[in-house]
Amino acid sequence: MTPTIEIDHLTKRYDATTAVDDLTLQVPQGSVCGLLGPNGSGKTTTFKCMLGLAQASSGTVRFDGVPLAPQTFERLAYVPEKSMLYEWMTCAEHLEVVRRSCTRYDSARAAQLMALFGLDQRKKAKTLSKGQRTALMLVLAFCTRPEILVLDEPASGLDPVYQRSVLDLIIDAAAGGATVIFSSHQITQVERAADRLAIIKGGRLILEGELDTLKSSERIVEAIFEQPPVLNGIANDPRVRRIEQSGRVVRVHVRHDGEGFARALAALGPKHVEILDQSLEELFLNVVAGSAGTVGAPS
Amino acid sequence: MYYIEVLRTWRVLRGYLIALAGFLLLVAAIFAIWPHAGGIDDGRLYSAGGHAVLVAFTCLLFASISGSSLSRHLDHLDFALTKPRARAAFVATVLGVDVLGLSAFFVTTALALFALHIVAGVAHPLAFDAASWFGIALAFGSVLAWYALVQALSCTRAAAGWALAGVWVAAIGLNFLSAAPLGPGLHALVVALNFINPIAYLSTVPFVATTGAVPLPLSAGAFAIYVVAGVAALVAVIRWQRVET
Numbered sequence: 001m002t003p004t005i006e007i008d009h010l011t012k013r014y015d016a017t018t019a020v021d022d023l024t025l026q027v028p029q030g031s032v033c034g035l036l037g038p039n040g041s042g043k044t045t046t047f048k049c050m051l052g053l054a055q056a057s058s059g060t061v062r063f064d065g066v067p068l069a070p071q072t073f074e075r076l077a078y079v080p081e082k083s084m085l086y087e088w089m090t091c092a093e094h095l096e097v098v099r100r101s102c103t104r105y106d107s108a109r110a111a112q113l114m115a116l117f118g119l120d121q122r123k124k125a126k127t128l129s130k131g132q133r134t135a136l137m138l139v140l141a142f143c144t145r146p147e148i149l150v151l152d153e154p155a156s157g158l159d160p161v162y163q164r165s166v167l168d169l170i171i172d173a174a175a176g177g178a179t180v181i182f183s184s185h186q187i188t189q190v191e192r193a194a195d196r197l198a199i200i201k202g203g204r205l206i207l208e209g210e211l212d213t214l215k216s217s218e219r220i221v222e223a224i225f226e227q228p229p230v231l232n233g234i235a236n237d238p239r240v241r242r243i244e245q246s247g248r249v250v251r252v253h254v255r256h257d258g259e260g261f262a263r264a265l266a267a268l269g270p271k272h273v274e275i276l277d278q279s280l281e282e283l284f285l286n287v288v289a290g291s292a293g294t295v296g297a298p299s
Numbered sequence: 300m301y302y303i304e305v306l307r308t309w310r311v312l313r314g315y316l317i318a319l320a321g322f323l324l325l326v327a328a329i330f331a332i333w334p335h336a337g338g339i340d341d342g343r344l345y346s347a348g349g350h351a352v353l354v355a356f357t358c359l360l361f362a363s364i365s366g367s368s369l370s371r372h373l374d375h376l377d378f379a380l381t382k383p384r385a386r387a388a389f390v391a392t393v394l395g396v397d398v399l400g401l402s403a404f405f406v407t408t409a410l411a412l413f414a415l416h417i418v419a420g421v422a423h424p425l426a427f428d429a430a431s432w433f434g435i436a437l438a439f440g441s442v443l444a445w446y447a448l449v450q451a452l453s454c455t456r457a458a459a460g461w462a463l464a465g466v467w468v469a470a471i472g473l474n475f476l477s478a479a480p481l482g483p484g485l486h487a488l489v490v491a492l493n494f495i496n497p498i499a500y501l502s503t504v505p506f507v508a509t510t511g512a513v514p515l516p517l518s519a520g521a522f523a524i525y526v527v528a529g530v531a532a533l534v535a536v537i538r539w540q541r542v543e544t
Contacts, residue, residue, distance in 0.1 A: 051381055053544045073383040080377035086303065093306065100302050101382040140378075 002065040004029040004148060004179035005050070010059035012042075012049050012203075019045040021203035023059070027181050027196065032174045034190030034211075035183040035198050036284055042203035043183040044081055047152050051078055063148060072148075074102060077141035081152040081183075083133040085125035091136055092121035095143065102144045110143035116165055130157035142169055149173060151182035155189060167193045191280040199287050207287045211280070218278045218286070219258030223250045223270040231268075237261065242286065253278070253286065300379055301392045304368065308400035311364060315404065319411045327418045347425040348434015348517075352501050354408045355438035359497070361404045362442050363463045365397045366449025369539055373457040376544045390536045394450070401442055433517045440524035441497035445470075447531035448497070454535045455542055470498040477512035490514065495531075500524045 005027035012020040020042045027033045037043050048054040050061045052068050063072050085094060091114070099105040114121060117135035119128075128136065134157045141149065151170070155163040163186075170180050170193045184190050190197065197214055199207040207214065218241060223229075225248045234252065235243055239261050242253040250270075254261045258275045266273050369390065372379050380386065416423070425431070445466070453462035473496045476489045490512070493499035499512035500520050513520055 048377075048544055053376060053380060055541075055543060070383050070385045070388075073381050076381075078377065078381045082377075084375045084377040084379075086375055086378075088310075089303070089306065093302075097300065097302055098382075101300070101384065137378075 001028070003027055004031075004064055005033075005181060006060075006062040006065070007046070007050065008060045008062070010046065010049055010061060011057045012045050012054060013057045019203050020049060020056075023200065023203070023205050025198055025205060025208060027179055029064075029179050030174055030177050031196050032170055032180040032182070032194045033196040033198055034194030035181060035200065036187065036190060037183075037200040038288060039185075041200045043200060044152055045203075046200070047078070047080075047150055047181075047183070050150060051076075074104060075144075075147040077144055077146035077149055079134075079137045079141045079149075079151045079154050081156065083125070083130070083137065085128075085133055085136060087126040088124060090122055090124050091119055091128075091139075094125070094136065094140055095121070098140050098143060104144040104146070106143055106145055109145060110139060113139040113142055117162060131159060131162065134158055135162060138166060138169070142173070145176075146173075147178055149178055149180040149182070151180065153184060154182055155184065155186065163189065187281045187284055197280070199284060201288055207283075215278050215280060215283060217256065218283065219254050219256075220276040220278055220282070221252045221254055221258055221262045221265055222274045222276055223252075223265050223268075224248055224272045225250070225268070225270045229268055229270070234265070237264070253282075300382065300384065300389055301396050303379075304393050304396035304400075307368070307371075308365070308396060308403075311361070312400065312403055312407070315361070316407065319407070323411065323414055323418055326415060330419060345423055345425055346434060347427050347431040348438065349431075350412060350425060351409065351431075351435040351438035354405060354412060355442050355501055357408050358401060358404050358442045359445050362401060362446035363449055363466070365400060366446045367453045367463065368393055368397055369450055369454035369535060370456060370462075373455075373542065376542065380544075386540055386542075387536065390539045394532055394535070397446065398443065401446060402439075405439055405442060430517055433521045437500055437517065437521040437524055440521060440528060441501050444495075444497040444500075444524050444528040444531065447528045447535065448495070451531045451534040451538065455538050470496050474498045474502060474512050494523065495527050497524065497527070 003026040005025075007023055007025040010020055010023045011018065023042070023046060025033075035043050035046070045054060049056040049059075050068070061068060063076065066072075089097075095110055095114075098110075099107070117132070117139060119132060119136055119139065125133065125136070134154070138154060141151070149170070154170070155166045158166060167189060170182065174180055174195075180193075182190075182193070191211070195211055197207070197209065197211045198205060228245075228248055229250060231243065231245070231250065234240060239254045239257055240252055241255055244251040244253075250265075252261065252265065262273050262275050372393070379389065384392075449462055449466055452466065456462070473489060473493050477486075477493055477499065479489075481489065493512045496512070500523070502512050513523075515523060
């Protein structure tokens with residue numbers, strides 16, 4: 001089946017700087033893909049190249065197998081990282097622009113979303129707070145019930161209540177068949193809303209796949225000893241990815257076979273051994289700090 | 300996106316109409332308090348083309364404002380260019396609405412000038428002969444050319460102020476230099492540059508002091524200025540295709 005979003009060897013260079021480097025990524029229909037990466041890793045540039053706002057140096061982007069065309073925006077909505085609203089225009093006037101531009105505009109949905117975020121249609125954009133501007137951009141994106149959503153830090157500047165509303169909107173859209181790709185610095189947001197994950201660093205994709213598969217690809221075996229142990233030999237175990245030791249407590253990041261490694265560790269006589277799931281934050285930090293991971297689940 | 304342009308143009312036009320009405324009322328009040336001895340109606344016919352040039356000079360100010368309309372979208376591209384419309388159509392819409400707006404400014408200013416003459420009691424008959432019609436066409440063409448030149452210079456830069464200031468200084472300077480005692484080579488260069496200078500064309504219309512800045516007959520000038528406007532607009536369209544956020 002053709003993926004809804006298909007990025008193929010995308011590269012974007014600005015003079016000597018390579019902002020996006022040979023990035024290949026696919027998002028299937030109905031998926032929510034969380035795009036994570038440190039500041040300046042190329043997330044926003046990737047989005048801009050996808051949407052024709054920046055010209056890719058090489059590579060292609062396809063939506064349902066077709067390159068981006070003006071008509072793609074009938075069913076695609078974008079929320080940029082920074083406010084792009086016209087300061088002198090009111091919320092209602094912004095909605096009117098969308099109504100006149102997109103045949104899929106749903107006025108009832110727009111009113112519902114305006115109420116959800118507590119926005120006043122008569123207010124000019126320049127009088128809105130940062131969070132309200134983000135909220136208005138979300139309203140403008142979701143009011144057309146788009147099939148594809150590209151969201152760059154969609155919850156930026158929003159309070160926790162509205163952040164949750166945004167995640168609910170994303171999950172709701174995906175449940176209705178929409179395909180979503182969104183970036184966020186808040187890993188918990190990605191963990192809650194996304195079913196797929198892509199991590200980029202320095203413009204390169206360093207990890208990509210289904211979130212559950214990626215998280216289960218590495219386990220943490222935690223052992224507590226009576227005395228600080230001597231861990232000779234453990235580091236050489238091919239299953240071991242990383243060892244953290246703090247006094248009597250040892251945490252070993254293990255690829256795949258957590259149970260087998262826990263048995264091996266138990267032979268050293270710890271008081272207690274436990275196998276823990278890896279959190280997305282740990283996965284992110286491991287991958288970004290190491291950057292040794294290959295694209296796909298860590299092997 | 301024509302809705303944004305219509306909103307923007309209407310707001311400027313509305314402000315202008317209010318200012319004009321206020322100005323005419325002020326003039327009427329002054330003449331009511333200090334009745335004048337009569338107009339300067341000397342029975343001569345005055346060229347409507349010449350009046351159009353006066354109107355055009357006023358409209359150049361609005362052309363400078365409208366001429367940076369593409370530039371003013373640069374901070375909003377992520378919103379403006381993610382709608383189901385091609386970039387070329389976007390530019391065509393912006394230019395189209397702006398030209399309609401400039402037409403409205405031109406007509407409004409012309410009517411206000413007549414109204415001012417009536418209020419001030421200096422109304423005089425206008426000649427609408429062939430030369431006058433060419434003069435009117437050239438005056439409006441100069442406004443369009445000015446608009447298109449500013450658009451071509453400013454459309455890829457968010458801070459367009461430099462383009463506005465630069466065009467004014469260059470255009471007035473070139474027009475004056477055409478009458479300055481320069482060497483033949485420099486004079487030829489100034490004359491050549493004045494072919495794309497809307498102010499230089501305005502100075503060739505009868506009723507305005509002729510400087511000879513553009514060595515063309517009125518009819519040819521009226522044609523040439525629209526070519527200048529068209530080419531400058533085309534440059535703006537091409538440059539806009541390459542704009543990135």
